Amino acid sequence: WGNGQLEFDTSRPENVSLDGAGNLAITARLESYAGSGYTSGRIKTEGLFSQNGGRFEARMRLPSGRGMWPAFWLLGADYKTVAWPGCGEIDIMEYRGQEPKITHGSLHGPGYSGGNAITRAYTVPGAPLDSAFHVYAVEWSSTRIQWSIDGLVFSTITAGDLPGGSSWVFNHPFFII
Numbered sequence: 605w606g607n608g609q610l611e612f613d614t615s616r617p618e619n620v621s622l623d624g625a626g627n628l629a630i631t632a633r634l635e636s637y638a639g640s641g642y643t644s645g646r647i648k649t650e651g652l653f654s655q656n657g658g659r660f661e662a663r664m665r666l667p668s669g670r671g672m673w674p675a676f677w678l679l680g681a682d683y684k685t686v687a688w689p690g691c692g693e694i695d696i697m698e699y700r701g702q703e704p705k706i707t708h709g710s711l712h713g714p715g716y717s718g719g720n721a722i723t724r725a726y727t728v729p730g731a732p733l734d735s736a737f738h739v740y741a742v743e744w745s746s747t748r749i750q751w752s753i754d755g756l757v758f759s760t761i762t763a764g765d766l767p768g769g770s771s772w773v774f775n776h777p778f779f780i781i
Contacts, residue, residue, distance in 0.1 A: 612638045661696075699733060704733055
C-alpha cells in the first residue's frame with residue numbers, strides 16, 4: 605500500500621540491509637521490478653510495536669536528488685477499522701531530495717489531510733541534510749505534538765491549532781513506518 609509512489613518497496617537486501625557500520629540502509633535503486641522502474645524499502649512496526657504518545661526518534665542521513673522523498677512517520681494502529689485520515693498520521697520527518705536543507709513535520713486527520721495537512725517546514729542552517737546524520741524526533745502527549753531536529757524544537761501543534769470543526773485524533777496507539 606502507498607500513495608502512488610513510482611518505486612516498488614521490497615524487503616530484499618539490495619533495498620533494506622545493515623551497512624556494516626551498524627546503520628540500517630534503505631536504498632532506492634533504478635531497476636525494473638514488479639512493473640515499477642524503481643525499488644526501495646519500507647519498514648514498519650505494525651503488529652510488533654505501537655505506542656500512545658511519548659518520544660519517537662531516529663538518527664538518519666538523508667539522500668539528495670530530485671525524486672527522493674524519504675519519510676519517518678506514525679500511523680494510527682486502528683487504520684484498518686478507522687479509515688485514514690480518521691486514524692491519524694504524524695509525519696515526524698518528510699524530506700524532498702530537491703530541497704536538501706528543508707525538513708517537514710505534519711499532522712493528518714479528518715479535515716486536515718493530504719494537501720491540507722498541518723505542516724511545518726524547517727530550513728537547517730549550514731550544510732544540507734544529506735551531509736551528515738541528524739536526529740529527527742517528536743514528543744507527543746495527549747494535548748500537543750512537538751517536532752525537533754538535533755534537539756532543536758521547530759514546531760509545536762496542539763488541538764487549538766486544528767481547523768474549525770476538526771478533531772484531535774492522536775489519543776490512541778500509533779505504529780512506526
